[in-house]
Amino acid sequence: MSEMWINMGPQHPMTHGLWNLRVKIDGEVIVDVDPELGYLHRGIEKISEDRHYNEVVTLMDRTCYVAGLAWEHLYIIASEKALHIEPPERAEYLRVMCEEFQRLGSHIMWFSAFVVDIGLLTPLLYGMRDRDLVLDLFQSYTGARMTYEYMRVGGVRNDLPPGFTDRARTVLDWLMARFDEYDKLTLGSDIFHKRCDNLGILKANDCIAHGVTGPMLRSAGVKRDLRKDRPYAAYDRVEFDVAGADSADVTGRYLVRMEEMRQSVRILRQVLDWLDRNPGPVMARELPRWLGAPYAPVGREGYLLKRNYPKGVGFSSIEEPHGEAQAYIVNEGGEHPYRVKLKSPVFSNISAARQYLVGYRVADIPPIMGSVDVCIGESDR
Amino acid sequence: MAESPGAEKREESPILWVARPMATAARQFARSLWRPSTIVYPYERLEDPKFREKLEVKSGKPFGVGDIWDNYRGVHALNIETCISCNLCAFSCPDICIEMVTVAGGDPKHPKKCPEIDYGKCSFCGFCSDACPEGCLTMTTRYEITTPKRQEMVFSPERMYEIFRSKLPMNPIRLARPENEDQILLDPPLCIGCNACARDCPTQCITMLDIPKPEAKPGEKLPRRIWKEPVVNDSDCVRCGTCISVCPKECLFWGTRK
């Protein structure tokens, strides 16, 4: 068989989203790859320019369908900087709780998808079952399972319902026991190590050259975690360790994500204790007058722009489950952001595909791309 | 490989090639023989408290623990009687799926308008029920709205009133109003005293008060206007902004009363 191009995507079981990986193969060996993105572009950045600061939150949920609250958090931090608002402390802790639960949900979802890529169908169901508990928790205080619309500029929508923290602790205990089960099903089997060891290697300097962040970078031996390096929200007030590995391969990324989930549980236990001890307001008192949450009517720009509101620019960068996400928001006065720019970690991680795919076999594509944790919603926006 | 504390301990080493995963799968098989974790949806429902109790006791798993369902954002319930036709729900909708339609019960001059929601567009963000000043538009735990006809996705106010009267659990989460809320302010020189704001105010918190007609100085022409000015009763005002939108001279605006 001579060399040929095959299109893995846009509809292909490997893609986990809507994108196209063009692969040039020689027999079973990959000679060249060419990732194509943009099939899921919805113009979220442009739509945001026509929405309220608070209404943009509904769009942020839809950037990444498995990590909606993390993106809400990213956007809210940037817009609070642009609008010169300081959220109350309890809201910051609540946001940390949201983000860590979201990290749990996202990583469990990744686990489910990844094991299917290497041919294990059983843990897929285990992962979905356990992620459902996290979604139940989200539903109990945000009111939705996937599109939460929970955070607001200046705080969060509402406080926790009574009995939430105990319920959350039950779920955390259950999840901790399940993580060991996951490890037994994957790391405990020789076939897993045969499939995943020394696969898809992306060394630290290659990661840095391509802007690859998140678990992929940490598995290459670089312990960079924005929660530690540049703490935002309440991350400087909780204790945790940065997960890391040295092998820079698929197994290393697996280990990093599993360890991150355990660290998330550790953070969550501290945050839940803090929330139990410190009741308080969840919304800032000094909001801009027209930003009293969703009251300000849409379509009244003319009346609002006449009055002088403070201008500003907000930049935020958080450790999203997939890597470092960034948002840049320009506030030119008025009720809509003038410009919202989002930078997705997945975009960079996929862009380096040629570095970590060429030379391996066709059968290695699903595990390698699975270990990248692709979420096309956020890379295409 | 993982450097974090305890990672070496947790790392599973393969025993007998595949024995460990097979044992794990067998354990799960034995556990789910009596009752798998799935819920047979149309027959068992998580929002059913009786089923939740049964599940909690029997399975020992943290499924369906607590009253998680009451906060769910589902189909809206509308209390037509208390609706004041303020338009705030329609204004705050990011999907523009709410249309204000006339319902029976208003006087002919000021027809009563209530929201009609197109669930084909609705994203269930809950902004409308957050915005509702009277608490008459709330969200229920009902989530089954599939229908073969597109027209049936549009819920009229009467239909949502029926949902309200069916006493489904309403979403108890309500956004507290911020303390420094906007107020309606007036640019007095621009006002012509036309009464449009007071006429259209849904809560009738605007009263037109007489103001003294100033003496015209020599050579100065007095503006042609009615010598009245709107005064807003802040405690009754729901901040709907109707007055701002109907004002022909754009003399009302949001602000804080000094």
Next chain:
Amino acid sequence: MSSATLYSVSYDLVHAILAAIGSVLPYPGNVWITNPDLITGLAVLVFGAILLVATMLNTILLIWWERKLLGRFMDRRAAMHVGFAGLLQNFADGFKLFHKSTVKPREADTLGYLSGPTAYMVASLLIFGILPISSGWNSGALPLTLLLALAVFSFAPLFIFVSAWSSNNKYSLMGGMRSAAQMIAYEVPLLLAVVAVVIVAGSFDLTTIVYEQQNYWFWGPLFLALIVFVAAMLAEMERIPFDLPEAEAELVEGWNTEYGGMLFAFFMFTDYLRALIGSILVVLLFLGGWTMPSWVPAAATSFPLAGIVWLMVKTYIVFALFVWVRASLPRVRTDQLLRVGWNRMIPLALLSIFLAAVLVTVRCLPAFGCIPSLGT
């Protein structure tokens, strides 16, 4: 053992019906219709029809069995709405597939595309004419049943390659290539493992092999051969962890990517048919076939059709083992699969042959008590 065989039952049935018809016919008709040749011919057809229906029902039941087992492994309920405990779900799925239209890719080769799945299914169905299900319940006493069964079993993958190539799809082609490579690699250890059984049993006839196991089942002394046989059979059946030809993660659906509707149903059905054949072969070769050990009470083995019932019970248990493997193991890679096949499986199979030879020698030493060969 019951004296009635499937063939005698069908012969008697046809004979009775024809005699009844002949008794009401006038002279030339009644002689003609009770012609022994006609009765024999019709009896063979009835025999085949009964076998075909039984095979299909069993295959469909096997799919149900796998679905239910896999469901519990995955902490969920499987098919449960159509029929009792979802027993009829597969019939519903089958009917759905059968009334879908056959869509052929424009560039596909018509003859290969259409004939591939059909030939694949027919070739696999052939084996059931050969496999003895119970004493007397096979088509005839061929001396080389085992060889014939395995030959037909390894003949079928040729049609996979035919249909994969004629689909004119890169994924299908890769799946077909992988399938061919895998079949060839694992045919060798499969046959070598069978050789060990043949040495001990002293016959290529499956019936003889089963009767040889009346004193002891072969899975104990030939454990190594059993392991090799089961592993090779997993590869031949293309099940996880060796389901590379249809690895859905990278090859969409492998060699049947371009197939839909009835032709896909043929493929799916035949996959499970081959799984059924593989499980039955394991039972026949290593687990005593339809015979039960002597400590089992006679009441449990003497009711009508007891042999078939026990064979089926054993088959379903063996298949449950395959499902268990599927539920807990990931898929290996092509090169690893081939390396395991050539480097590990064949030496192990050769070793098992050696052990079998030792066993045969030792068995006849007076010190161990000479176990007589029963034979038929």
